[in-house]
Amino acid sequence: MLVSPRNVPFLDLTRLHATIADDLQAAYADVVATSQFAGGAVVSRFEQEFAAAHGAPHAVGCASGTDALALALRAFDIGPGDEVVVPAMTFIATASAVRHAGAVPVMADVDPVTLLLTAETVAAVRTDRTRAILPVHLFGHLVPFDLLAAWREGGLVVIEDAAQAHLATWNGEFVGTVGDAACFSFYPGKNLGALGDGGAIVTKNEAVAERLRSLRDHGRDDHYRHSEVGYCSRLDGMQAAFLSVKLRYLPDWTAARRALAARYDDLLPPGTLVPWTDGAVHHLMVARVDDRDAVQTALAAARIATGVHYPVALSHQPALSAWARPAPAAEQAASTVLSLPMDPLMTPAEVEYVCDHLDRSLAHA
Ligand SMILES: Cc1ncc(COP(=O)(O)O)c(C=O)c1O
Incomplete structure (x- = not known):
């Protein structure tokens, strides 16, 4: 349940x-x-x-x-x-x-x-x-x-x-x-x-x-x-x-992030998450979604906080326009990345709740 x-x-x-x-x-x-x-x-x-x-x-x-x-x-x-x-x-x-x-x-x-x-x-x-x-x-x-x-x-x-x-x-x-x-x-x-x-x-x-x-x-x-x-x-x-002080706890928090990442990976359809290799420390848990606004709104309605890292590729940053050159993959990523909750104290039940709602909103998008 x-x-x-x-x-x-x-x-x-x-x-x-x-x-x-x-x-x-x-x-x-x-x-x-x-x-x-x-x-x-x-x-x-x-x-x-x-x-x-x-x-x-x-x-x-x-x-x-x-x-x-x-x-x-x-x-x-x-x-x-x-x-x-x-x-x-x-x-x-x-x-x-x-x-x-x-x-x-x-x-x-x-x-x-x-x-x-x-x-x-x-x-x-x-x-x-x-x-x-x-x-x-x-x-x-x-x-x-x-x-x-x-x-x-x-x-x-x-x-x-x-x-x-x-x-x-x-x-x-x-x-x-x-x-x-x-x-x-x-x-x-x-x-x-x-x-x-x-x-x-x-x-x-x-x-x-x-x-x-x-x-x-x-x-x-x-x-x-x-x-x-x-x-x-x-x-x-x-x-x-x-x-x-916090460095003493970091190995445990990192292990917790890795366990949560493995759970996300088990529960979501292949290809949903930006992939990683062993040894990653999961600062962010990033999914790729096409209709990001709709998915974010649906998750917010289920009281799930999300973020976007990053919505603007460097090639489109006003402050860097003098050095801009086309970066199609980065630009495409900027419009499709969605960061899901990732917190060392998150519970497996919370990961299941997030994945369930993400699955549902992807099915409707
Ligand atoms: C990839 C990356 N580089 C550099 C920085 C800059 O770090 P700070 O905010 O401590 O200056 C950050 C974080 O904000 C970052 O995520």
Whole structure:
């Protein structure tokens, strides 16, 4: 018998944080008691924990995922005149970070089914000026690591946009271990979210990590000596303390997301969901539907919250019109993607309820 929940939230952070409220309060009290508001041991500790969680030697915290990408580009000396490939199906920040670094974003189309960059779509836009690529692990689904390795071997700096892919693996290897750097967002709704904004860059390259530590903090060598013009983009101490707490729970929350994803996959007709490979971390659970407005309205009537990631391909973003080039697969995806509820505390009964209503609305659409 189908249980009818009162409503199915998209992601309920209040409910999630209530389960760890004591730990968060203790972290807050500790930071206030020690005044480690900008930098200090609390930030270094989180950086070490986050790097270790990804099997990498270095993580450098910063103020946001967007800054993580821009700082990483700067740390590899990518700037004016350089072209950087970005997928046309992503959040705008992937491309805005390229502009923040002063470089030229070059949009590549995505695979029409996986919505990820492919060897062919990248080769189609590569020129002599292409210095770097920002593959996006969209929805927590990984771009194949053999592709990342091939792009590196082909001379590109590979900076992974892992904003949606904390702890994701490919054949058992963690994200952040193959590219030159992987950039994470700790925006509250991310799989590992701060109670505010934050970001980090994970890298194996010690010199790059050192430069990033300086660049994020006004290009400092020591307190009032600056070897280059940097940014004020520190990860603040309070957020680092909260993130350390939440990182302890992340493996369980990730396992919960994977179990829910498997249930969605079992219940929905083949081809409904954007497919993933083992090791994906399911930041979003995305279906493809033709009549999206009608389906969203039907689900809303059943008190099921949904979202759209993303309704506008980069090729159609007004802010990026100067760099627009056609991306038919991304543009088609933008009008058909529908994000279903995905929350580590969601129950299998809620997944069944969502799938039942989605099936019904697809039959009527
Ligand atoms: C794919 C992707 N890249 C970059 C970002 C930017 O992260 P932030 O919002 O922390 O700047 C986000 C998240 O918002 C994202 O989803």
